[in-house]
Amino acid sequence: MRRVACLLEGVVQGVGFRPFVYRMAKECGLSGFVRNEGRGVRVEIEGEETVVDTLLGVLRKQAPVGARIESLQICELPLQGTCGFVIADSVKTQATQMSLAADSATCAACRAELLTPGQRRYRYPFTSCNSCGPRYSIVEALPYDRGRSAMRAFPLCAACADEYENPRDRRFHAQANACPSCGPSLCLLDACGAPVAVAEQALQGAVRGLLAGQIVAVKGLGGFHLMVDATNAAAVADLRRRKGRAAKPFAVMFQSLAAVRGQCAVASEEARELESSLAPIVLLRCRDAGSAHAPVVADVAPGNPWLGVMLPYTPVHHLVLREVGRPLVCTSANVSEEPLCITNEEAVSRLAGIADGFLVHDRDIRRPLDDSVVRVLPGGVQVLRRARGLVPFSLRLPVASDHPNVLALGGHLKNTIALVSAGRVAVSQHVGDLSSLAARAQLRRAVEDVLGLCGTRVQRIACDLHPDYASSLLADELALRWQVPVARIQHHHAHVAACMAEYGLCGPVLGVVWDGAGLGTDGSVWGGEALIVDAGGFRRVAHLRPFPLVGGDKALAEPRRAALGMLFELYGKQAESQVEAMFPDGEANVLVQLLEGSVRTVRTTSMGRLFDSVAALTGVRAEAGFEGQAAMALEMVAEGGDPSPAGYSLPLRLGSPAQIDWEPLLCALLEDRRRGVAAGVMAARFHVSLAEVTLKIAEYVGLEQVVLSGGCFQNRRLLLGAQSLLVARGFRVYVGMQYPVNDGGLSLGQAFVATHVHGENC
Ligand code: ZN
Ligand code: ZN
Ligand code: FE
Numbered sequence: 001m002r003r004v005a006c007l008l009e010g011v012v013q014g015v016g017f018r019p020f021v022y023r024m025a026k027e028c029g030l031s032g033f034v035r036n037e038g039r040g041v042r043v044e045i046e047g048e049e050t051v052v053d054t055l056l057g058v059l060r061k062q063a064p065v066g067a068r069i070e071s072l073q074i075c076e077l078p079l080q081g082t083c084g085f086v087i088a089d090s091v092k093t094q095a096t097q098m099s100l101a102a103d104s105a106t107c108a109a110c111r112a113e114l115l116t117p118g119q120r121r122y123r124y125p126f127t128s129c130n131s132c133g134p135r136y137s138i139v140e141a142l143p144y145d146r147g148r149s150a151m152r153a154f155p156l157c158a159a160c161a162d163e164y165e166n167p168r169d170r171r172f173h174a175q176a177n178a179c180p181s182c183g184p185s186l187c188l189l190d191a192c193g194a195p196v197a198v199a200e201q202a203l204q205g206a207v208r209g210l211l212a213g214q215i216v217a218v219k220g221l222g223g224f225h226l227m228v229d230a231t232n233a234a235a236v237a238d239l240r241r242r243k244g245r246a247a248k249p250f251a252v253m254f255q256s257l258a259a260v261r262g263q264c265a266v267a268s269e270e271a272r273e274l275e276s277s278l279a280p281i282v283l284l285r286c287r288d289a290g291s292a293h294a295p296v297v298a299d300v301a302p303g304n305p306w307l308g309v310m311l312p313y314t315p316v317h318h319l320v321l322r323e324v325g326r327p328l329v330c331t332s333a334n335v336s337e338e339p340l341c342i343t344n345e346e347a348v349s350r351l352a353g354i355a356d357g358f359l360v361h362d363r364d365i366r367r368p369l370d371d372s373v374v375r376v377l378p379g380g381v382q383v384l385r386r387a388r389g390l391v392p393f394s395l396r397l398p399v400a401s402d403h404p405n406v407l408a409l410g411g412h413l414k415n416t417i418a419l420v421s422a423g424r425v426a427v428s429q430h431v432g433d434l435s436s437l438a439a440r441a442q443l444r445r446a447v448e449d450v451l452g453l454c455g456t457r458v459q460r461i462a463c464d465l466h467p468d469y470a471s472s473l474l475a476d477e478l479a480l481r482w483q484v485p486v487a488r489i490q491h492h493h494a495h496v497a498a499c500m501a502e503y504g505l506c507g508p509v510l511g512v513v514w515d516g517a518g519l520g521t522d523g524s525v526w527g528g529e530a531l532i533v534d535a536g537g538f539r540r541v542a543h544l545r546p547f548p549l550v551g552g553d554k555a556l557a558e559p560r561r562a563a564l565g566m567l568f569e570l571y572g573k574q575a576e577s578q579v580e581a582m583f584p585d586g587e588a589n590v591l592v593q594l595l596e597g598s599v600r601t602v603r604t605t606s607m608g609r610l611f612d613s614v615a616a617l618t619g620v621r622a623e624a625g626f627e628g629q630a631a632m633a634l635e636m637v638a639e640g641g642d643p644s645p646a647g648y649s650l651p652l653r654l655g656s657p658a659q660i661d662w663e664p665l666l667c668a669l670l671e672d673r674r675r676g677v678a679a680g681v682m683a684a685r686f687h688v689s690l691a692e693v694t695l696k697i698a699e700y701v702g703l704e705q706v707v708l709s710g711g712c713f714q715n716r717r718l719l720l721g722a723q724s725l726l727v728a729r730g731f732r733v734y735v736g737m738q739y740p741v742n743d744g745g746l747s748l749g750q751a752f753v754a755t756h757v758h759g760e761n762c
């Protein structure tokens with residue numbers, strides 16, 4: 001006889017792990033218990049030695065869908081002579097890591113039940129089970145139990161309690177279990193927030209509204225969406241106008257994979273992602289918009305060959321999409337770039353004047369979770385925005401588990417935060433652009449939330465080097481309050497470190513960061529950087545030749561300003577005549593004067609601004625409606641060009657640091673323009689030059705491991721081009737796949753650097 005205790009860590013709560021263990025132990029005739037604890041799941045089993053070994057073997061090899069076991073510790077215990085096996089009450093020990101599962105899309109069994117007449121949950125919009133439904137979005141405290149989640153407002157009815165207690169039922173210990181008689185229900189509110197219908201009538205009312213071209217706010221898993229008929233041009237235009245979103249693409253929800261195939265080309269790996277329990281927005285190649293086969297109107301993603309597509313992931317979505325029978329625009333319910341609405345009251349007040357109606361329910365959302373965004377590259381699935389379905393998963397760091405707890409506060413745009421504790425790092429959901437007050441409040445809530453859930457005491461804070469980012473300001477405030485040190489991490493160093501953390505690299509690596517903007521250690525604005533990074537820090541080995549830029553935020557909205565800055569660097573005052581036509585009357589002259597006086601100008605090495613400049617000079621885009629629009633347009637235009645064009649000359653001038661000299665490129669581009677070469681050809685040649693210079697830098701530096709990071713590498717043509725040149729020459733190329741290459745990855749990078757100062761762990 002033998003008794004052992006087994007502590008399992010990883011994603012083990014909210015995935016039906018206890019029922020799984022219970023059934024196995026019962027089958028084997030072992031006694032003991034299984035219970036949730038703060039750190040994971042604890043199993044104690046007692047029985048014949050060989051049978052105990054068998055069960056331990058099962059635990060090592062098998063797990064329920066959605067579970068991910070990261071560590072399994074076993075210790076021997078004295079025999080206790082117990083009989084019978086039970087699921088014991090959860091114990092609230094110190095939760096040192098996020099062991100909880102992420103929210104998961106409605107599973108096939110629940111979907112079938114939802115659509116089968118006569119079933120107890122026929123058309124019930126809150127159907128879920130052990131392998132699907134809300135998790136992280138409803139948790140209030142750990143360990144995860146109904147009583148510590150938003151479901152505590154709904155006591156189980158007798159029928160649901162039977163399922164909950166029946167080891168053979170797929171709702172055995174399912175914390176979010178509910179049915180029409182005991183669970184949450186739908187309600188339809190009018191534009192002013194007054195209730196007009198409930199349950200099935202509410203659903204039907206929302207469907208009628210959508211079919212009539214109305215904008216309906218629909219409460220989902222991690223927040224509200226604004227939905228509108230994607231095949232109705234007037235309705236989509238209405239949404240753009242009311243939401244104040246002129247050109248940025250919207251995502252679309254389709255009823256089924258078959259419906260998606262009518263609109264987009266779907267490869268098998270893309271189909272797998274769409275139908276996965278993550279159910280993210282997948283960027284797919286679009287067929288001709290607005291044609292009979294591709295019903296989504298062009299205005300949904302203007303001029304964009306890619307469309308963000310998702311499938312229904314809650315029963316509410318399944319029911320609405322089935323009834324409507326056409327694709328719906330499905331965009332985060334917020335004003336401009338503000339955070340997502342999660343409460344009914346918030347939605348009604350903040351979306352006043354935007355939504356014509358609200359399809360709400362009475363199950364609270366505890367934290368906002370946007371839809372995650374992914375795309376499929378030849379090397380696999382790449383996450384561009386981490387949120388619903390991916391948090392609170394954490395990543396093991398190569399550090400001791402008693403390493404100081406670090407809170408990293410991320411960047412300013414696409415903000416996320418990260419927490420290091422017990423040797424793991426958990427990156428938060430996408431918080432977003434911190435320009436608005438609402439977003440800053442959301443950042444504070446996200447910090448309180450993650451610390452509250454884990455009960456972690458922070459011993460070190462990390463933030464960006466830029467002192468004015470809202471995240472850096474909060475870092476200072478918290479450091480003062482908690483009396484802990486702050487590590488200020490250079491922006492592009494953090495971009496490289498994020499990728500190193502993902503792959504467990506200790507360096508030295510060459511990090512090539514083609515990015516928008518980040519404050520450099522010399523006080524100028526960096527963004528076209530090559531850094532050697534190791535555990536001791538970083539060294540800047542090359543960068544884009546600097547050029548002046550007028551007017552901070554204005555320059556982001558006006559790619560033509562980057563063109564003017566670069567030409568001014570080459571030709572001084574004479575630059576004016578070359579770009580005059582791109583500016584309103586007389587403005588080019590004013591800007592040249594500002595450049596001459598260096599008033600309100602910064603010097604930058606930003607690759608994002610080089611993209612802007614080229615977009616402006618090729619006539620692709622002189623103005624931009626949202627961040628990255630010019631670069632996106634340039635990438636799209638390049639598709640029409642030569643499939644394998646010759647790059648422009650873009651030499652690397654050696655020195656310390658070396659400089660990427662864009663002068664020959666710009667001159668050749670202007671020459672092409674004079675000769676009337678098509679924009680697509682120029683754009684394609686530009687992309688090739690950048691890929692080639694990446695290789696030049698790698699060969700100059702000579703390190704085998706090369707990390708590609710920064711927002712510009714969201715550009716598929718650039719990424720794949722650079723990657724294939726480097727791989728062909730024997731370099732090992734690393735690109736962030738789980739964590740975004742854009743600023744969404746900064747918190748992870750900051751956490752990694754703050755944990756690895758001066759080689760203490762590598
Ligand atoms: Zn299910
Ligand atoms: Zn019930
Ligand atoms: Fe960045």
